[in-house]
Amino acid sequence: MSKFLHFLSGFLIVLALSACAPPAVDFKGTSINDDSMGGGFTLIDYSGKPRSLDQFRGKVVAVFFGYTNCPDVCPTTMLEYGSVMKQLGADADKVQVLFISVDPERDTPQVLAGYVPHFDKRFIGLTGGVDAIEKVKKQYKVVAQKVPTPGGGYSVDHSAGSYLLDRDGKLRVFEAYGTPASNLAYDIKQLLR
Numbered sequence: 001m002s003k004f005l006h007f008l009s010g011f012l013i014v015l016a017l018s019a020c021a022p023p024a025v026d027f028k029g030t031s032i033n034d035d036s037m038g039g040g041f042t043l044i045d046y047s048g049k050p051r052s053l054d055q056f057r058g059k060v061v062a063v064f065f066g067y068t069n070c071p072d073v074c075p076t077t078m079l080e081y082g083s084v085m086k087q088l089g090a091d092a093d094k095v096q097v098l099f100i101s102v103d104p105e106r107d108t109p110q111v112l113a114g115y116v117p118h119f120d121k122r123f124i125g126l127t128g129g130v131d132a133i134e135k136v137k138k139q140y141k142v143v144a145q146k147v148p149t150p151g152g153g154y155s156v157d158h159s160a161g162s163y164l165l166d167r168d169g170k171l172r173v174f175e176a177y178g179t180p181a182s183n184l185a186y187d188i189k190q191l192l193r
Helices: 003-017 073-094 109-113 130-139 181-192
Strands: 042-045 050-052 060-066 095-101 124-127 144-148 154-158 162-165 171-175
Touching: 042 109, 042 130, 060 073, 060 181, 073 095, 073 181, 095 130, 109 124, 162 181, 171 181
Parallel strands: 060 095, 095 124
Antiparallel strands: 042 050, 042 124, 060 162, 144 154, 162 171
């Protein structure tokens, strides 16, 4: 991911969140009180079935936008969430991690099935048509663009943070890339209270 795009996407998110009301809960990440961000969606899971955000009501949901060919940011973030699930113990069953592909052309359900459960068997990978993915990216103010690579391939520069939604499906916290698993677990515990 280019450093400029990473900086720009983080800056835009912080700018959008700076006008929000003070947080009601003490989070380690950035509290989000902006009803114009987030919202429901339906995408296709790695078994080919439609999955709606509403299906996870009652759980804290962590949403991360990435792609399976990502060399560093995506596997690092997914490993952190794998560590979070271990730290949560029995409470991990009250949490759902969703990996939403920003590269739907390559990240088919079959590709996601071979990637996402590697980090934790409870994690779900989601994809869909380009238009469906674009709609969800816009809802969550996620930036992603293809960057050509030598040999005719491409990588995808994308926003690197993740989001936490409360048990009612409301977007509550933005977690910057590189947030330690202990901080992620702390924020999830606040939402489980």
